[in-house]
Amino acid sequence: MEGLKVSKANLTVYIHPSKSNQVSQAVLRQLSSLLFTFSEIFDGVVLAYDVNSFDTCAKILSGVHPYFGVKLKVNLLLFSPKPNMLLEGKVVKVTQESIHVVVLGFSSAIISEKDIREEFVCKTKRGQEVYVSRSHKRHVIKVGTMIRFLVKSFDEEILHVYGSLVPDHTGSIYWLDKNLEVDSHSDRFFSYNVFVELKEYFF
Structure with a gap:
C-alpha cells in the first residue's frame, strides 16, 4: 500500500529535571505522545517509532526551569497519503x-x-x-x-x-x-x- 514510509530523524527531547533519574522512560513517554497524530515536521501521521540511540550526556537548558535536552536518533513509521496514491x-x-x-x-x-x-x-x-x-x-x-x-x-x-x-x-x-x-x-x-x-x- 502506498502512503507508508519510514523516516530517519534526529530529535531533541526536553525532559523536566524531576525526571532526571528516569530519562529513558521520560523520553519514551514523550515519543508516545506523537503516535496517531499528524506531524507537520515529518509530513505524516506517526504510527510507530524505534529509538536507535540517544545521547546520555543530556544538556541542561538555561531558564526558569532548567530542562534537559536529550538528543535522539529515531526511525519513524509514517502514514502520509497524497492525492492519486x-x-x-x-x-x-x-x-x-x-x-x-x-x-x-x-x-x-x-x-x-x-x-x-x-x-x-x-x-x-x-x-x-x-x-x-x-x-x-x-x-x-x-x-x-x-x-x-x-x-x-x-x-x-x-x-x-x-x-x-x-x-x-x-x-x-x-x-x-x-x-x-x-x-x-x-x-x-x-x-x-x-x-x-x-x-x-x-x-
Whole structure:
C-alpha cells in the first residue's frame, strides 16, 4: 500500500529535571505522545517509532526551569497519503450514497457515490446494501470487504481520507488480485497482518 514510509530523524527531547533519574522512560513517554497524530515536521501521521540511540550526556537548558535536552536518533513509521496514491482498507458501512472504510485500523475514509465508477450498482441483499459490478457479478463490495481505492484528499486534522473508486484498478482486493494481472500495485500490498508485524518490530 502506498502512503507508508519510514523516516530517519534526529530529535531533541526536553525532559523536566524531576525526571532526571528516569530519562529513558521520560523520553519514551514523550515519543508516545506523537503516535496517531499528524506531524507537520515529518509530513505524516506517526504510527510507530524505534529509538536507535540517544545521547546520555543530556544538556541542561538555561531558564526558569532548567530542562534537559536529550538528543535522539529515531526511525519513524509514517502514514502520509497524497492525492492519486492507492490505499487499502476495510469497508465498515455501505449506503446508496457512499462507502465508508477504515484504513490501518485508525483512519476513516469515505467514497461518495459520484466517486464510484458507473460499473458498480448499489443493491440490497439480505437486508444490507452492497455494490455489485455490472461487468463482473462476483466483484462485490460489502461490509467486511477489503478494498483498494485512490486518494482524492486527506484531512490532516481529523485524519480523514476522501477516496475514489473510479479507476479500473480499484475495488475489492480479493477480486482484483485474483482476476487482474499482478503489477506494481500488488507488490505494494500492505495487509493488516503485515502492519501488526511492523508495529511489533518498532515497539
